[in-house]
Every structure is written in structure tokens, then in C-alpha cells.
Amino acid sequence: MGQFSPTPHDPDARGHFGPWGGRFVPEALIAAVDELATEYDKARVDPDFVNEFQRLLKDFAGRPSLLTEAPKFAEHAGTRVFLKREDLNHTGSHKINNVLGQALLTKRMGKKRVIAETGAGQHGVATATACALLGLDCVVYMGEVDTERQALNVARMRLLGAEVIPVKSGSRTLKDAINEALRDWVTNVDDTHYLLGTAAGPHPFPLLVRDFHRIIGIEARGQILEKAGRLPDAVVACVGGGSNAIGIFHGFIDDPDVRLVGVEPGGAGVETGSHGATLTAGTPGSLHGAMSYVMQDEDGQITEAHSISAGLDYPGVGPEHSHLKDIGRAEYFPVTDAEAMEAFALLSRTEGIIPAIESSHALAGALKLGPSLGPDGLLVVNLSGRGDKDMDTAVKYFGLADGGQA
Amino acid sequence: MSLVSDVFATARAESRAALVGYLPAGFPTVSGSKAYLRSMVEAGCDLIEVGLPYSDPVMDGPTIQAAAEQALSAGFRVRDVFDVVSAVADAGGRAVVMTYWNPVLKYGVDAFARDLAAAGGLGLITPDLVPDEADDWMAASESHGLDRVFLVAPSSTSERIAMTARASSGFLYATAVMGVTGARDVVSSSAPELVARVREHTSIPVGVGLGVRSGAQAAEIAGFADGVIVGSAFVSAVAEGDSAVRALAADLAQGVRSAAAAV
Numbered sequence: 001m002g003q004f005s006p007t008p009h010d011p012d013a014r015g016h017f018g019p020w021g022g023r024f025v026p027e028a029l030i031a032a033v034d035e036l037a038t039e040y041d042k043a044r045v046d047p048d049f050v051n052e053f054q055r056l057l058k059d060f061a062g063r064p065s066l067l068t069e070a071p072k073f074a075e076h077a078g079t080r081v082f083l084k085r086e087d088l089n090h091t092g093s094h095k096i097n098n099v100l101g102q103a104l105l106t107k108r109m110g111k112k113r114v115i116a117e118t119g120a121g122q123h124g125v126a127t128a129t130a131c132a133l134l135g136l137d138c139v140v141y142m143g144e145v146d147t148e149r150q151a152l153n154v155a156r157m158r159l160l161g162a163e164v165i166p167v168k169s170g171s172r173t174l175k176d177a178i179n180e181a182l183r184d185w186v187t188n189v190d191d192t193h194y195l196l197g198t199a200a201g202p203h204p205f206p207l208l209v210r211d212f213h214r215i216i217g218i219e220a221r222g223q224i225l226e227k228a229g230r231l232p233d234a235v236v237a238c239v240g241g242g243s244n245a246i247g248i249f250h251g252f253i254d255d256p257d258v259r260l261v262g263v264e265p266g267g268a269g270v271e272t273g274s275h276g277a278t279l280t281a282g283t284p285g286s287l288h289g290a291m292s293y294v295m296q297d298e299d300g301q302i303t304e305a306h307s308i309s310a311g312l313d314y315p316g317v318g319p320e321h322s323h324l325k326d327i328g329r330a331e332y333f334p335v336t337d338a339e340a341m342e343a344f345a346l347l348s349r350t351e352g353i354i355p356a357i358e359s360s361h362a363l364a365g366a367l368k369l370g371p372s373l374g375p376d377g378l379l380v381v382n383l384s385g386r387g388d389k390d391m392d393t394a395v396k397y398f399g400l401a402d403g404g405q406a
Numbered sequence: 407m408s409l410v411s412d413v414f415a416t417a418r419a420e421s422r423a424a425l426v427g428y429l430p431a432g433f434p435t436v437s438g439s440k441a442y443l444r445s446m447v448e449a450g451c452d453l454i455e456v457g458l459p460y461s462d463p464v465m466d467g468p469t470i471q472a473a474a475e476q477a478l479s480a481g482f483r484v485r486d487v488f489d490v491v492s493a494v495a496d497a498g499g500r501a502v503v504m505t506y507w508n509p510v511l512k513y514g515v516d517a518f519a520r521d522l523a524a525a526g527g528l529g530l531i532t533p534d535l536v537p538d539e540a541d542d543w544m545a546a547s548e549s550h551g552l553d554r555v556f557l558v559a560p561s562s563t564s565e566r567i568a569m570t571a572r573a574s575s576g577f578l579y580a581t582a583v584m585g586v587t588g589a590r591d592v593v594s595s596s597a598p599e600l601v602a603r604v605r606e607h608t609s610i611p612v613g614v615g616l617g618v619r620s621g622a623q624a625a626e627i628a629g630f631a632d633g634v635i636v637g638s639a640f641v642s643a644v645a646e647g648d649s650a651v652r653a654l655a656a657d658l659a660q661g662v663r664s665a666a667a668a669v
Contacts, residue, residue, distance in 0.1 A: 014538060022538075022539050023536065023538065023539060024507055024534050024535065024539060025534060025536070026464070026465050026533055026534055026557065026559070027536050027556070027557045027558055027559050027561075027562055027566070027570065027581075028557075028559035028560075028561050028562075028581060028584055029561075030536060030561075030562070030566060031561040031562065031563060031566075032561070169468075169471055169475075170461065170462070170475075175462065176462075179462055179463075179464050182464040183464060183465075183467075183585075183586045186464075186465070186584060186585060186586060187584055187585040187586065188584075189561060189584060190584070283512075284511070285508045285511055285512060286507050286508045286511060286534075287462065287508065288462075288464075294508075296508065296512060298512070299483055299484040299509060299512065299513075300460075300484065300508045300509035300510070300511060300512025300513065301460065301461040301478065301509070302461045302462050302508070303461075
């Protein structure tokens with residue numbers, strides 16, 4: 001099956017996955033999301049578009065990404081573990097897949113300006129990269145708190161020619177960066193595409209972001225069959241907005257014996273209220289253009305998420321994940337900041353791979369899941385990004401500058 | 407005919423536009439917002455838009471964002487909006503509530519409609535709810551006799567304008583510019599064109615908002631629209647006190663009555 005083939009899991013014409021998704025946006029944006037949906041419908045069956053996208057994935061992003069067995073890490077998990085190496089993509093994470101696809105769509109629509117939000121900075125860097133490559137103007141909104149904890153990525157974006165605007169409203173993190181990007185979009189929609197970085201937002205974003213990331217699952221399925229001779233017992237991925245997870249899940253969604261496991265940011269522990277585990281502890285609501293589980297108080301005010309990982313620090317989640325949870329096709333559980341940092345250090349030490357803190361949540365999930373599968377079990381973990389950007393956090397967390405050892 | 411339609415019919419009978427004034431409930435406090443809204447009614451606002459402060463107001467510019475944050479920090483609760491609506495009704499005013507959709511979803515769409523109607527509110531303006539997603543609200547507004555004010559924008563297609571007008575009652579809210587709320591120096595040139603396009607499809611009254619702050623601008627808009635909607639300018643006036651709020655309302659009320667001179 002091709003990356004852009006329709007699936008039985010596509011949303012309805014108005015973007016609903018069961019009761020989730022849809023379009024909860026100002027009327028002023030409806031024309032733009034309609035245009036995007038129409039353009040994507042044409043592009044996904046246009047060989048020129050598909051070929052150009054695949055050429056960029058291969059010659060620019062460096063796909064296919066490897067599937068690496070992690071035997072020494074696996075000793076700690078108690079089961080066999082393979083890592084899907086999205087960290088090896090150009091710009092260091094899975095984000096480049098979606099960004100290249102949407103940047104090509106931007107060109108097709110004749111728009112010259114791209115805006116994006118970013119949390120950890122991975123999506124912002126990827127967007128700035130694609131805009132440099134394809135000659136598009138780029139503005140990235142980033143919460144002021146995140147510009148401080150991810151200063152290196154701010155510098156990267158600026159080097160790539162993007163304008164980075166620190167967002168000072170609300171909690172000054174990812175959700176507020178999205179609010180500000182939406183305000184820019186509603187003002188400049190004629191010449192601007194909003195290059196949304198996760199599989200959330202109004203239709204068609206959850207569909208097209210998922211489709212651009214389906215390559216992860218398609219590759220991983222072929223690679224695990226080749227290397228292990230069978231399908232895995234479970235595929236494990238971290239879930240903030242949920243784009244890397246939905247991308248790898250879709251490669252296995254029609255394999256009923258493969259469990260799809262999403263690992264959420266448990267922060268200081270879900271019981272403390274200081275976390276970002278939307279599917280575990282959220283309730284239905286509309287945020288940033290779609291119905292999904294959200295973190296909110298009893299008045300429907302969106303609450304702040306907390307995670308050591310800026311990329312997972314988000315009180316919403318993509319609508320298809322809400323659907324997969326409800327129908328029981330995927331399962332979701334949280335791991336804490338401490339568990340994620342332990343997995344971060346463990347993979348670095350045992351396998352020589354420094355993972356992103358986001359991806360370390362998936363690794364921590366694998367450590368929890370592994371013992372129940374036993375030595376004959378088989379896990380594929382989506383290593384969605386590399387940890388270079390997180391060294392500042394790691395230095396502080398482990399006291400590495402003072403001779404500390406992780 | 408609903409009471410909101412009645413506001414516009416009365417204004418039309420007087421050969422003028424209706425003045426619609428916005429202030430968030432709970433800004434700067436719940437009791438403060440009641441007092442300022444009473445002043446707005448007394449000084450000439452024909453219809454009051456009571457805003458519901460929300461954590462993620464994507465259609466609002468810095469002025470209303472800051473007001474919403476202040477109201478929430480001061481402890482505003484969603485149920486307080488009904489109290490504020492009652493106060494407007496007690497002052498002889500007519501009130502609709504302008505709210506992002508998530509707080510209504512969380513309260514329960516039918517329960518919110520029931521409590522709003524009981525408080526004397528006349529309807530809802532829904533900036534991030536389009537009719538396509540509004541099945542529950544259509545049903546709740548019917549059963550509780552409330553008006554549904556949806557928005558149209560310069561980017562709306564003719565098909566969507568027609569569909570949105572059919573789904574609306576009371577009046578239709580036309581956003582004068584592509585953008586968020588906030589006072590602007592000049593009236594957008596896209597506003598008259600949008601209103602003209604709306605009139606091709608419907609006879610429902612059309613209110614124009616986004617960016618209006620002076621009597622002169624109100625007069626200009628009153629020349630082509632049925633209602634002039636003013637929000638951020640009232641929020642800014644609150645910082646200067648009650649006399650500034652009354653003076654702004656009076657200036658705007660005169661503006662909507664001097665359209666003939668302006669045209």
C-alpha cells in the first residue's frame with residue numbers, strides 16, 4: 001500500500017474520526033482549510049507530487065531511516081527491542097517528513113509565506129530547513145519559556161533564515177505558540193500557509209500530517225519482517241500531539257495482533273496534576289480546531305501541561321488518537337519525567353545512542369512493557385528524535401557539568 | 407420575532423444602525439463588569455455582548471486577551487456569566503453572550519442554553535463554532551428560544567455566506583477585516599463589500615465588528631450595515647474609568663445616528 005492510498009481509517013469528509021476531529025475554527029479560516037483539503041486531495045494522487053516528495057525524503061532527508069536492534073538496552077527491558085531510527089533523519093527527528101510534504105503543498109497553492117509553531121524546536125528547525133530549501137519565507141512562533149530551554153534550536157532557525165517570535169501570552173509554551181500562529185494565519189491567510197507540526201488541528205491537518213508520517217510505519221513493517229522474520233508484539237511511540245506515533249501506528253494498524261502503544265508525558269506523576277498525559281487524564285473538548293481529549297478544568301479552561309520534554313508539553317492530542325483509544329485499537333499510558341530521564345541515560349550508555357527526551361518516554365514505556373512479553377517478545381520503539389537539543393536539560397538534570405554521572 | 411431582531415428593527419425604524427457593545431464578564435471583576443455594562447446600556451448601547459473569558463482566545467488581539475487573563479486571575483467562573491447577563495437585563499439592556507465553544511461544551515450545551523435563557527440572555531455569538539459543527543447548539547437554541555449569531559468573514563465563499571445566514575438568527579456578525587479583535591485607525595475597505603455580498607443572500611440584519619473605536623468610524627459603518635460592534639475600545643476605556651466608558655458609548659451612539667450625514 002502506498003503512503004498516500006486511502007485507508008479504511010480515514011476521517012469522514014468533514015474530518016471526523018468517530019466523534020473526534022472536525023473543524024472548530026473561526027469562519028475566516030474555513031476557506032483556507034478547504035483550499036488545503038482540496039489541494040491535498042489532488043496532490044495525493046498526482047504522481048509528480050508523490051515522486052517529488054519521495055525524492056526529497058530520499059535525497060534530502062536521508063530516508064529510509066534504519067531499524068536498529070538494541071540488544072544491551074533490551075536486557076533491561078526483558079524482551080527483544082528494535083529502534084526505528086527517526087533520529088537519523090536530516091534535522092534530527094521525524095518532523096522533516098511532514099514539513100517537506102506541507103512545504104511542497106504550500107508551493108502548489110502558490111503561497112510564499114509559511115508560519116509554524118514549535119515546542120522543543122524540532123518542528124521549527126525542520127520547517128525553517130524546508131523553507132530554506134524551497135525558497136519560502138518562514139516565521140516560527142515559540143513560547144518564551146521554550147525559547148529559553150531550547151536556545152540552540154532558536155539559533156538554528158535564525159541561521160536557516162527564519163524569523164523566530166517568542167510568544168509571551170498565556171503559559172508561554174507550545175499551546176500559546178499555536179494560538180499566536182492561528183492569529184497570524186487568520187490575518188495573513190491569503191499568502192500564508194500554517195505549517196502545523198502535529199497530527200492535530202482542524203481537518204485536513206490530522207489526515208495529511210498522518211499521511212506524511214505513514215512512511216515511518218511502512219518502512220518499519222518491512223524492516224522488522226526482514227530482520228526478525230515476524231511482526232512485533234507491540235509498536236511503542238511517545239505521544240504529545242501524536243504525529244510520530246500515528247505515523248508508525250498506521251504501518252501496523254491492520255495487523256490485529258500488533259499492539260499499538262502510546263506513551264504519554266507523566267511529568268511529576270499524573271496524580272500530582274503536573275503532567276501532559278491528555279489521553280490518560282483528559283476529558284473531551286475542543287482545542288486548536290478539533291474535538292479531542294484535552295486537559296481542562298471544570299469550567300473548560302485549558303490547563304497547563306507539564307513535562308520535562310518541551311515537545312510533549314501540550315494539553316491536547318490529535319483526534320485520531322482519541323478515536324483509537326475509544327475503539328480500543330491503541331492503548332496509552334504515562335511515564336514520569338524521572339522514568340524518561342532514566343531511559344534517556346540507559347540508551348545512551350548501553351547502545352551509544354542519545355535519544356530525544358520525547359523519544360525517551362517511548363523507551364521508558366518499552367522498559368515497562370517488556371517484562372510482560374518476556375524474552376520471546378518483540379518490540380519496535382519509534383526513536384522519534386535525537387537528544388543533542390536536550391543536552392542542556394541533561395546537564396542540569398544529572399549534574400553533568402559538576403562531574404555527575406547519569 | 408426575537409428580541410435581538412427587535413433591537414435591529416427598532417434601530418432600522420429610526421433610520422439608524424444599532425450599537426452593539428462588548429465587555430468581558432468578570433473584567434476587571436464580576437461586580438465591576440456589571441457596573442460598566444450598566445453604564446454602557448445607559449449611555450446608548452442597544453445590545454450588549456457579554457464576553458466569556460477563555461484561556462485560549464484565538465480570535466482576540468492583545469487588548470481582549472489581557473482582559474480575559476485578568477478576569478480569570480481574579481477568579482472568574484463560567485457560571486458568573488449568567489449573573490452578569492441578569493444584571494444587564496435588570497438594567498434594561500439586552501444581552502447576548504460571546505463565547506469560545508469549549509467552555510459551553512464543558513458546561514453542557516443544553517444546560518448552558520437553559521441557564522442563559524433563565525438569566526434573561528437572548529443568544530450566543532460563537533467565534534470558533536461554524537454551523538457545520540453546531541448540531542447540538544441548533545437543537546439547544548431552538549428548545550430554549552435563543553438566537554444563534556454566527557460569523558462571516560471576507561474570505562467566506564458565497565455558498566458559506568448563504569449557509570451561515572440560514573443557520574443564524576437575530577443578526578449575522580460580519581468581521582470587517584481578516585484578523586483578530588482590536589481597535590484600528592481606519593475602517594476596512596473589505597467591510598462594505600462583505601456586507602453587500604451578505605445582502606445578496608439574506609435579509610437578516612448584519613452587524614459589523616473588528617477594529618471600530620470612534621463615533622466617526624461607527625457613522626461610516628452605519629452607512630452600510632445594520633449594527634456596529636465595538637469591543638476592544640470599551641475594554642481600553644475601562645482602564646480610564648466609568649466616565650470614559652460612558653463617553654465612548656455616547657460618542658458611538660451618536661455615530662450610529664449620524665450615518666445619513668456620513669454617507
